Amino acid sequence: MNVGLLEAFAxxxxxxxxxxxxxxxxxxxxxxxFLIVTTLFPLGLNLQLSLLRDMSPGVLWVAALxxxxxxxxxxxxxxxxxxxxxxxxxxxxxxTVIVVAKTFAHWLVSGAALVLVSPVVGTALGIPTEAFxxxxxxxxxxxxxxxxxxxxxxxxxxxxxxxxVLLSLIVLPLAMPLLIFGAGATDRAISGTSSAGALYFLxxxxxxxxxxxxxxxxxxxxxxxx
Amino acid sequence: xxVREIMWTWFYKLASPPYVYGASAALxxxxxGGAALAMGYGLIAGLAIAPPDYQQGEAVRMIYVHVPSAMxxxxxxxxxxxxxxxxxxxxxxxxxxxxxxxxxxxxSFTILALVTGSLWGRPMWGxxxxxDPRLTSELILLFLYVGVMSLRLAFEDPSRGDRxxxxxxIVGVVNVPIVHFSVVWWNSLHxxxxxxxxxxxxxxxxxxxxxxxxxxGFMLFFAAVLCIRLQGEVLNRERQSTWVREAVxx
Numbered sequence: 001m002n003v004g005l006l007e008a009f010a011x012x013x014x015x016x017x018x019x020x021x022x023x024x025x026x027x028x029x030x031x032x033x034f035l036i037v038t039t040l041f042p043l044g045l046n047l048q049l050s051l052l053r054d055m056s057p058g059v060l061w062v063a064a065l066x067x068x069x070x071x072x073x074x075x076x077x078x079x080x081x082x083x084x085x086x087x088x089x090x091x092x093x094x095x096t097v098i099v100v101a102k103t104f105a106h107w108l109v110s111g112a113a114l115v116l117v118s119p120v121v122g123t124a125l126g127i128p129t130e131a132f133x134x135x136x137x138x139x140x141x142x143x144x145x146x147x148x149x150x151x152x153x154x155x156x157x158x159x160x161x162x163x164x165v166l167l168s169l170i171v172l173p174l175a176m177p178l179l180i181f182g183a184g185a186t187d188r189a190i191s192g193t194s195s196a197g198a199l200y201f202l203x204x205x206x207x208x209x210x211x212x213x214x215x216x217x218x219x220x221x222x223x224x225x226x
Numbered sequence: 227x228x229v230r231e232i233m234w235t236w237f238y239k240l241a242s243p244p245y246v247y248g249a250s251a252a253l254x255x256x257x258x259g260g261a262a263l264a265m266g267y268g269l270i271a272g273l274a275i276a277p278p279d280y281q282q283g284e285a286v287r288m289i290y291v292h293v294p295s296a297m298x299x300x301x302x303x304x305x306x307x308x309x310x311x312x313x314x315x316x317x318x319x320x321x322x323x324x325x326x327x328x329x330x331x332x333x334s335f336t337i338l339a340l341v342t343g344s345l346w347g348r349p350m351w352g353x354x355x356x357x358d359p360r361l362t363s364e365l366i367l368l369f370l371y372v373g374v375m376s377l378r379l380a381f382e383d384p385s386r387g388d389r390x391x392x393x394x395x396i397v398g399v400v401n402v403p404i405v406h407f408s409v410v411w412w413n414s415l416h417x418x419x420x421x422x423x424x425x426x427x428x429x430x431x432x433x434x435x436x437x438x439x440x441x442x443g444f445m446l447f448f449a450a451v452l453c454i455r456l457q458g459e460v461l462n463r464e465r466q467s468t469w470v471r472e473a474v475x476x
Contacts, residue, residue, distance in 0.1 A: 152397055156390045160380050169376060170394060173369035176362070177404070216397050219314075223389040 008093045009101045016105030026074065030110055031117055034067040038121045056125035057186035060135070061142070061179050063121070064114055068143055069168050071110040072150035075102065076158045076221065085158075089225055096218045103151045103217070111143030127190060134189035134199070141202040142182040148213035149174050155220030177205060241318040244469045247460045250453035257450035265443030272436035279433075288346040290437060294444040296339035299367060300402055302332030302448060306374070307399040310392035322388035323463055325395060326378060327455035331448060333371035340364060359408040360416040367405055370398040384463075 003011070020027050041059045042052055079085040079102075088098050115136050122135055153171040157163030185198035239245050272290035279286035306328045313321025343361065344354040355361065374391050381387030408416075429437070464470045 152393075156377060156394060157380070159386070163380070166373075166376060166380055169369070170373045173366045173373060173401075174398070176366050180362075216393065220390065220393055223386060223393060226386070 003093065005094070005097050008097050012088075012098055012101035013105045013108075016102055017108065020105070020109045027109055027113070030067045030071040031113055033070055034063050034114055034117060035121060037063040037066060038125060042125070050126075053126040053128075053190065056122070056127050057135075057183040057190065058179075059125060060118065060121060060127075060186065061139075061183040064118075064139060064143065065146065065172070065175055065179060067114065068110060068146050068150065069171060071106070072147075072154050072171070073164050073167060075106050075151060075154040077154075080158045080225075085221070086225060089221070095221065096214050099151060099155075099218050099221065100214050103147050103214070106151075107144055107147040111147055112140070114143055115139045127186070130192075131186065131189035134195050135186045138182045138185040138195075138199060138202055141199070141206045142178050145178055145202070145206045145209045146171075146175055148209040148217070151217035152213055152220055155217045155224065157224075158221065159224040178202070181205070241316075241320055243320060243323075243460050243464045243467075244473075246320050246323070247457055247473070250456045250460075254450050254453035254457075257446045257453060261443050261446035261450055263443075264439050264446060268436045268440035268443055272433075272440065276432050276436055282350060285346060285349045286433075288342055289433075290440045292339060292342040292346055293437060294441040295335045295342065296364065297441060298444050298448055299332060299336040299339050299364070300405060301445070302328050302335060303367060303371070303395075304399065304402055306332060307395045307402075310395040314389060314392045314396070319388075319463065320460070322385075322392060323456060323459040324452070325374075325392060326388070327459045328448075328452055329371055329375050329378075329391075329395075331451050331455070333368060333375065335444075335448075336364065336368040336371060340368065358416055360405065363401060363405040363408050366401055370394075370401060374398065 038059055041055070041063075045052075045055075076085060079088070089095050118136055118139050119132050122132060127135060150167075150171050153167045153174075156170065157167045160166065181198045181201045185195040185202065188195035188198065268290060273287055276287075278284045306325045309321045309324040309328070311321075312318055313325065340361075343364075347356065348354050374395050377394055378387045378391035381390060461470055461473075
């Protein structure tokens, strides 16, 4: 059966979404983790709400990075364990399309969900409502970029027994610019100044990784699958 | 033979482990000698002869270790990524050996640059560490080195580990221009480009020549250590082959 590129993309995305929604617990765990981590900061630091507001962009972004990392481990893992990934690699369809589809579906259930939850967390951390739009926009760009960086890391560590820590070690240094500009954009939005510069930088990073990371992630998978 | 043919023969020769083993064994003492000469001159001229800075006083002498090690941390990373790219694209195993041999050296230079930088920062900026773009990106560089080294060791199959680490090294190369241009792009506590810039260096000759000499000495020292480590890498990787048994026996 001959399947076009777009059709293959749509099929894989549908399959991934189906699989995710059949395991709602796994879907919710990173989100709950995100909520718990952001709760830990005010509890541990015992802060005034005004002080908390100064720290909130950093807290929010660190929690978002960590919870995205948590879900990245599952990107290729279960498919690699039961051999589906090898079959996908052998099916004659370009592996890059499959990687793009899987990563995109993964972002939909992890990154996009996180963006939708972020106003709740933002309110708890004392971020003013006016800054929500910038916060959500920066988180959208940031989680998308992180999913791509994570696809490279997940591809490199998929064959390893204890790849989880190593995955963080690989992805976090690459994600540090994201944290700087993402938290910077949110911070500026809170203080009421223009966050356009930081958002543009985030968008540039996003486009850069979206175009190049699929090929790097595919090569990574080829190396570990061989 | 055309130039093209000569180049390819040279390329193939460079890809053969026995040739690399022999060449690096022959090169190591020369590089080490050159490093001793250049660093000897640089240290004497920099620490004893060069005048103290009008602003920073004697503390400026930290520059003779700090700047070359910071430059080397980037150069070694670039070299490691280039060797990795050669190894991945043309499937040349020696490239992986070069990358594996240079990673710990590069990480050491990065640590040296961070430590000397913070020791220099204490009297000048009043703090050992500032979350400044250049300092942060240099720290990220160290994490990248650690990531590449641990990824290589994480695989049971060494050739797979080699290729995974090679890919990560290539991906991480995006950080190199960030470190290099961070002082230009962001208003940074760290001083701007002084030597490698358009126009004449912003530094008097009595300080510039010892510094350049130290840089040359660091480069040669890196070459020497790389040659020594490369011999070990190649011997270990080729331990099943007959030429290694003969080399070890003799």
